Amino acid sequence: MKKECAAKEITDENLRQFVGYNMKRAFLNVRADLADTLEPLGLRMTSFSALAVIIENPDISQSRLAEALRIERSGVVVLVDELESADLISRGRVEGDRRQYALRATKAGMAKWKEAETAVNAHEAAMFSKLTEAEVTVLKELLRRVRRPEA
Amino acid sequence: MKKECAAKEITDENLRQFVGYNMKRAFLNVRADLADTLEPLGLRMTSFSALAVIIENPDISQSRLAEALRIERSGVVVLVDELESADLISRGRVEGDRRQYALRATKAGMAKWKEAETAVNAHEAAMFSKLTEAEVTVLKELLRRVRRPEA
DNA sequence: TATTGTTATACTCTATAACTATA
DNA sequence: TATAGTTATAGAGTATAACAATA
Numbered sequence: 001m002k003k004e005c006a007a008k009e010i011t012d013e014n015l016r017q018f019v020g021y022n023m024k025r026a027f028l029n030v031r032a033d034l035a036d037t038l039e040p041l042g043l044r045m046t047s048f049s050a051l052a053v054i055i056e057n058p059d060i061s062q063s064r065l066a067e068a069l070r071i072e073r074s075g076v077v078v079l080v081d082e083l084e085s086a087d088l089i090s091r092g093r094v095e096g097d098r099r100q101y102a103l104r105a106t107k108a109g110m111a112k113w114k115e116a117e118t119a120v121n122a123h124e125a126a127m128f129s130k131l132t133e134a135e136v137t138v139l140k141e142l143l144r145r146v147r148r149p150e151a
Numbered sequence: 152m153k154k155e156c157a158a159k160e161i162t163d164e165n166l167r168q169f170v171g172y173n174m175k176r177a178f179l180n181v182r183a184d185l186a187d188t189l190e191p192l193g194l195r196m197t198s199f200s201a202l203a204v205i206i207e208n209p210d211i212s213q214s215r216l217a218e219a220l221r222i223e224r225s226g227v228v229v230l231v232d233e234l235e236s237a238d239l240i241s242r243g244r245v246e247g248d249r250r251q252y253a254l255r256a257t258k259a260g261m262a263k264w265k266e267a268e269t270a271v272n273a274h275e276a277a278m279f280s281k282l283t284e285a286e287v288t289v290l291k292e293l294l295r296r297v298r299r300p301e302a
Numbered sequence: 303t304a305t306t307g308t309t310a311t312a313c314t315c316t317a318t319a320a321c322t323a324t325a
Numbered sequence: 326t327a328t329a330g331t332t333a334t335a336g337a338g339t340a341t342a343a344c345a346a347t348a
Contacts, residue, residue: 010211010219014203014268019275019291020181021200026297027178028221030171033299046338049172052165060161063306068161070179072340077308099306099347117165124170130296140170142290145281146177148184197315214329223317228331250324250329305348313340318333325328 030127037123041116042086046071048120050079051105051113054089059102061094088112181278188274192267193237197222199271201230202256202264205240210253212245239263 015021031045038048046069053068054060062080066073080103083089088109092102105113128136166172182196189199197220204219205211213231217224231254234240239260243253256264279287 008208010204010208010215012204012207012219014207014264015200018271019279019287019294020178020185020271022291022294023174023178023181025221026294027171027174029298030174034171044337049166053161053163056163056165057159057161061306064161068163070176071338073307074309074341075339097306097348101307113165120169120171126300127297128170129300130298131293135293136170138289139293140173142282142286142293143170143173143177144167146278147180147281149277149280195314212329222315224330225318225332226316248325248329252330303348306346308344308346310343311341313338315337315339317336319335321332322330323328324330325326 033123033127034120037119038116041112041119043112043116044082046075046079047082048116050076050083051088051109051116054083054103055105055110055113058104059092059094061100061102063100065103083109086112184274184278185271188270189267192263192270194263194267195233197226197230198233199267201227202234202239202260202267205234205254206256206261206264209255210243210245212251212253214251216254234260237263 012021034045038044043051049069050065053065057064057068060068062076063073065080066076069076069079071079080089080091080101084091086108087106090104090106092104094100094102128139131139163172185196189195194202200220201216204216208215208219211219213227214224216231217227220227220230231240231242231252235242237259238257240254240256243255245251245253279290282290
């Protein structure tokens with residue numbers, strides 16, 4: 001049976017009053033579209049982020065990468081395994097400390113990053129198409145200032 | 152062994168260029184602090200949201216609630232069980248259709264909502280303390296305009 | 303003792319699919 | 326046939342805890 005009754009609109013003003021709710025809605029949309037964007041490249045959001053950080057910080061260790069990505073070291077293991085299996089990064093050895101690895105992007109990793117960067121830029125252009133360039137800059141800036149006060 | 156070596160700073164400009172990354176960072180911070188805020192009230196983020204929508208839309212059905220919260224109906228069952236067990240809402244019956252429920256907040260539910268609303272306002276005041284009131288309004292407005300284009 | 307990487311495990315959130323009862 | 330609610334299951338994503346190798 002199809003709906004016949006005059007559908008009274010469901011509202012969510014109780015939630016819309018909060019910035020966090022609007023942030024969640026926006027973020028979930030962005031995340032879903034980003035996942036779709038990265039999937040054909042064989043990347044997940046975290047591996048994309050890891051690749052970005054490794055390229056920017058050659059010879060970074062897994063522990064430092066964990067800090068940068070704000071995830072646990074145990075999670076980095078899987079992430080790095082994934083990138084290494086895809087030949088996007090290498091686990092180099094550090095002279096003077098045989099405990100840690102020195103992570104580096106391979107040539108293929110560099111190329112993949114360039115490709116992903118372009119794709120993600122297109123994804124963002126689409127997601128933020130209702131915002132002017134200036135507004136996107138403001139949004140980015142405001143987001144950077146969101147944090148729990150120290151004490 | 153403590154670190155002795157001059158720690159070269161790890162940077163993430165490769166990621167900071169993207170709005171989505173800044174959004175993720177901000178959102179994860181907000182989410183963590185919101186969870187801490189709601190926990191002493193016996194609420195999770197989703198049950199908080201559900202309560203908000205039910206109060207705003209008395210006699211809403213579980214399916215409509217699912218749409219409003221943008222989760223699957225199966226997820227709503229657990230959510231509603233949770234709120235009903237805590238006596239914050241009731242599953243009323245609809246005359247003329249014995250399939251659906253009419254969800255309503257109880258008096259305790261109303262009181263809980265008021266309490267939670269106050270707590271979440273304080274949480275947001277803290278999280279966005281580095282932003283002026285006008286900036287918070289702008290942020291909220293910009294976030295509302297983030298969406299994937301239709302076609 | 304402390305740190306790096308590792309493994310195993312568990313927890314949260316959410317989606318999928320199959321089912322029932324009603325319409 | 327279609328809808329409302331339910332159940333069971335599975336998949337991400339991430340955290341915790343214990344461990345081996347090295348410092």
